[in-house]
Amino acid sequence: MSKRGAFIAIEGLDRSGKSTQASALIKRLEAANVPCKHIKFPDRTTPIGKMIDSYLQSKTELDDHVIHLLFSANRWELASSIVKALEEGTTVVCDRYAFSGIAFSAAKVLPRETTSKDGDSTIPIPTHVLSYEWCRAPEISLPAPDLTFLLEVSPEKAESRGGYGEERYENKEVQEHVRQVFDRIGEEIESSGVGKWVVLDADLDKDEVEQSVWDEVKPFIEHMGVSGPVRKLW
Ligand code: FDM
Ligand code: MG
Structure with a gap:
């Protein structure tokens, strides 16, 4: 079997x-003659994607469970085409994936925070709408990124x-909650051994970040290769 593509x-x-x-x-992959494909989630072009788009633009309201499952379904409707491309030797670069799905949903807190008394001060306890485990469940068995x-x-x-x-979620408070869930996901991916998780400082100049990405991807594709069947999410 010829080498399969990498899922990034x-x-x-x-x-x-x-x-x-x-x-x-x-662009770098193309310049290196590596067959590749650029995809993005949410894919707003499918019927499910159109519902997601409408929700993100606050044109429709949906229950938090429902929108979470739609985001996941939007990945499932493309999952087999991702696996097919990888098996045909095409490297797939994906802008947002299941980790965004878990992070943005598990980060949701009820608008009114409950508080606990600690001496004289009142500590806010955010109440999460969806548990981390619940958010992770529909993502199980999706093709796993190699990197x-x-x-x-x-x-x-x-x-x-x-x-x-x-758009919805585009504010400081939500982003801060999401950041925390991403850290938890990173720890889990690292310890599960399903794929490699690389944290990069994106405050740096875009050319520097681009170089750091390429420094990881190039040896990955050239030397380690991507062998064996496409793995599944943990
Ligand atoms: N988002 C994205 C989710 O809430 N769940 C998901 O599964 C995915 C893929 O959608 F706020 C959120 C993240 C972001 C919004 O993403 C739209 P883009 O990248 O801005 O289109
Ligand atoms: Mg956006």
Whole structure:
């Protein structure tokens, strides 16, 4: 069997430069004559993707469980085509994947925080709407990335890049909660051995980040190769 393609995911908070880096990586792969394909989640072009798009633009309201399952279904509807491309030797670069799915949903807290008394001070206890385990469940068995980059951007840098947009989740508070879940996911991926998790400082100049991405991807593709069947998410 000829070598299969690598499955590479690029994850991070808003304004971390994911899309820029995904495009830059595709260009580098093309220049190195590596067959490759650029995909993005959510894929807003499918019927499920259109429902997600409408929700993100706050044109529709959906129960938190429902939107979580739609995001996951949006990956499942493309899962077999991802596996097929990889098996045919095409490297797939994915802008956001299941880790965004878990992180953004598990980060949701009820608008009103309950508080606990500690001496004289009142400590807010955020109440999570969906548990981490519940959010992770529908992602089980999706094709697993061989390599995932988490682009870490500071709130200050995100702000300086033009701040957040108008869509749902694009605000400081949500992003901070999401950051914490991403850290938990990274620890789990590392210890599970399903794929490699690489954290990069995305406050750096985009050319520097691009070089760091390439420094990981190039030897990965050339030497270690990507062998064996496509793995499944943990
Ligand atoms: N998002 C993205 C989720 O909540 N779940 C998911 O499974 C995915 C893939 O959708 F706020 C969120 C993350 C982001 C929003 O993403 C749209 P883009 O990258 O801005 O299109
Ligand atoms: Mg966005």
